[in-house]
Amino acid sequence: MDPLQALPGTYDLLPEEAARWDRLHARVADFMARYAYGRIETPHLEPADLFSRSVGTDTDIVQKEMYAFEDRGGRRLALRPEGTAGVVRAFIEHSLDKQRPYHKLWYWGPMFRAERPQKGRYRQFWQFGVEAFGVAEPSMDAEQIALAWTLADSLGVVAGTLRLNSIGDAQCRPAYRELLLRFLTGIESKLCDGCRARLTTNPLRVLDCKEAGCRRLLADAPRTVDHLCDDCARHFDGVRASLDSMSVPYRLDPGIVRGLDYYVRTAFELDSPRLGAQSSVLGGGRYDGLVKALGGGDVPGVGWAAGIERVLLSTEEPALTSEPLHAYVAAFPETREAALAWAQTLRARGAKVETDHQGRSLQAQMKEGSSLGARYVAVLGPDEWGKGEVTLKNLESGSQEVLVLERAGSLIAPA
Numbered sequence: 159m160d161p162l163q164a165l166p167g168t169y170d171l172l173p174e175e176a177a178r179w180d181r182l183h184a185r186v187a188d189f190m191a192r193y194a195y196g197r198i199e200t201p202h203l204e205p206a207d208l209f210s211r212s213v214g215t216d217t218d219i220v221q222k223e224m225y226a227f228e229d230r231g232g233r234r235l236a237l238r239p240e241g242t243a244g245v246v247r248a249f250i251e252h253s254l255d256k257q258r259p260y261h262k263l264w265y266w267g268p269m270f271r272a273e274r275p276q277k278g279r280y281r282q283f284w285q286f287g288v289e290a291f292g293v294a295e296p297s298m299d300a301e302q303i304a305l306a307w308t309l310a311d312s313l314g315v316v317a318g319t320l321r322l323n324s325i326g327d328a329q330c331r332p333a334y335r336e337l338l339l340r341f342l343t344g345i346e347s348k349l350c351d352g353c354r355a356r357l358t359t360n361p362l363r364v365l366d367c368k369e370a371g372c373r374r375l376l377a378d379a380p381r382t383v384d385h386l387c388d389d390c391a392r393h394f395d396g397v398r399a400s401l402d403s404m405s406v407p408y409r410l411d412p413g414i415v416r417g418l419d420y421y422v423r424t425a426f427e428l429d430s431p432r433l434g435a436q437s438s439v440l441g442g443g444r445y446d447g448l449v450k451a452l453g454g455g456d457v458p459g460v461g462w463a464a465g466i467e468r469v470l471l472s473t474e475e476p477a478l479t480s481e482p483l484h485a486y487v488a489a490f491p492e493t494r495e496a497a498l499a500w501a502q503t504l505r506a507r508g509a510k511v512e513t514d515h516q517g518r519s520l521q522a523q524m525k526e527g528s529s530l531g532a533r534y535v536a537v538l539g540p541d542e543w544g545k546g547e548v549t550l551k552n553l554e555s556g557s558q559e560v561l562v563l564e565r566a567g568s569l570i571a572p573a
C-alpha cells in the first residue's frame with residue numbers, strides 16, 4: 159500500500175518551523191496589544207451562504223475556490239476561505255455593537271481555498287488579521303495601515319511597496335463602473351480570456367489583471383480615485399493625511415481593487431519582492447455596508463489580513479531567531495536520575511533546559527548541548543554531585559567552574 163501523504167497544497171508544520179511560528183505569534187500578539195486589539199476566534203466551518211453573501215457570489219473565491227459541501231444533515235457548509243465574514247457574523251450574533259461604541263478585534267488561524275498550489279500559495283493557509291467595527295473616520299483606516307507597516311517592519315519582512323487606493327462606495331461606484339465598462343468594451347478583443355469573462359461579472363477586477371498585455375492596455379483606464387463622490391474623496395484625503403503624519407510610506411495604485419466584493423473606499427496591499435508571483439503579503443480595506451448586509455446594524459468596518467506563510471517567506475531570519483536553551487544538563491551513568499531531577503527543578507524555576515535520556519557519552523552530550531544553542535552545559539560528575547556541586551561550562555566564553563548547585567541554578571535560571 160502506498161504511504162499516505164498530506165493533500166496537495168497542505169503541509170505539516172515540523173518543530174523547527176513551528177518554533178518560528180510561535181515567535182511570530184508572540185510578536186503579533188504583542189503588537190495587537192499595543193494597538194488595543196482584543197482576540198477573537200471563530201469556527202473554521204460556517205454556513206456556505208455566509209461567504210456568498212459577503213465575499214460575493216461572482217468572486218473567484220466563492221465560485222472556484224471555496225470548499226463547500228453538504229453535511230449529513232443536508233446543510234450546505236464551507237471551510238472558511240477568509241476570516242472577515244465569520245468575524246462579522248460573530249459581531250452580529252453577540253450584539254457586540256450594543257456593548258461598546260466600537261470594537262477592535264484580531265484573529266490567527268487557517269483558511270481554505272482550492273487554488274493551484276505553488277510557492278506561497280496553499281489550499282490550507284494561515285492568516286492573522288484585524289477587524290475594527292464602529293468607526294467611520296479615516297483615522298482608523300490609517301491606524302490599521304500603520305499597524306500593518308510597522309509590524310511588517312519589526313518582523314523583518316522585506317517589504318515592497320504599500321499600495322493604496324480608494325474604490326468609492328455605493329454612491330459613486332455605479333457611474334464609475336459604467337465609465338469603466340465603456341472603456342473595457344472598447345478594448346475587449348485585446349484582453350486576456352480571464353479579463354473578458356470578468357468584464358460581465360466584475361469589471362472592476364479587470365483592473366488588477368497581472369497579464370503584461372492587459373497591464374499595458376489598462377494604463378489608460380479611468381481611475382476610481384478620479385471619480386469619487388465628495389464623501390469618498392474627503393475620506394481618502396483623510397486617510398492619506400493621517401498616513402503622512404505618521405510617516406507611513408505608500409504609493410497610490412489605481413490597480414488595487416481587491417478580490418472580494420465587500421470593500422468600499424479604502425483598499426490596500428503590501429507586497430514583498432521575495433515572494434515571486436504570489437507577491438501579496440497582506441491586504442485589506444474598508445467594508446462599511448457588510449455588517450448590515452449580513453443582518454446587523456449600520457456599523458462601519460475596516461480590516462486587513464496577512465498570509466502567515468508569506469510573512470515568514472519574506473522575513474529576514476534574524477528578526478525571528480530562536481531563543482536558545484538556558485542549559486543542557488549532562489550526566490554520567492551514576493547521576494542520570496539526579497540530572498533528570500535537577501533539570502526538573504530548573505524548569506520549575508522557568509529555565510529552558512534539556513538533558514540526556516539515552517545514556518550517551520559525555521562528549522556526545524556536550525555536542526548536543528552546543529547544537530541546541532545552550533548557554534551553559536552543567537556536568538553532574540558523581541564526585542561533585544555527592545558534595546552538592548556541579549561543573550558549569552559557559553559555552554559562549556568557554557570558561558568553566560565548579561559551583562554549589564544553588565549558585566549554578568541561579569546563574570542558569572533567569573530571575
Ligand code: HAM
Binds near residue numbers: 240438439466
Ligand atoms: P485576501 O487578500 O484574500 O484578503 O488575503 C489576505 C492575505 O492572505 C493575502 O495577502 C495573502 O498573504 C494570504 N493568502 C491569500 N490566499 C492565499 C493562499 N492560497 N495561500 C497562501 N496565502 C494566501 C482577505 O482574506 C480579507 N479577509 C482581508 C481583510 C480583512 N479585509 C478586511 N479585513
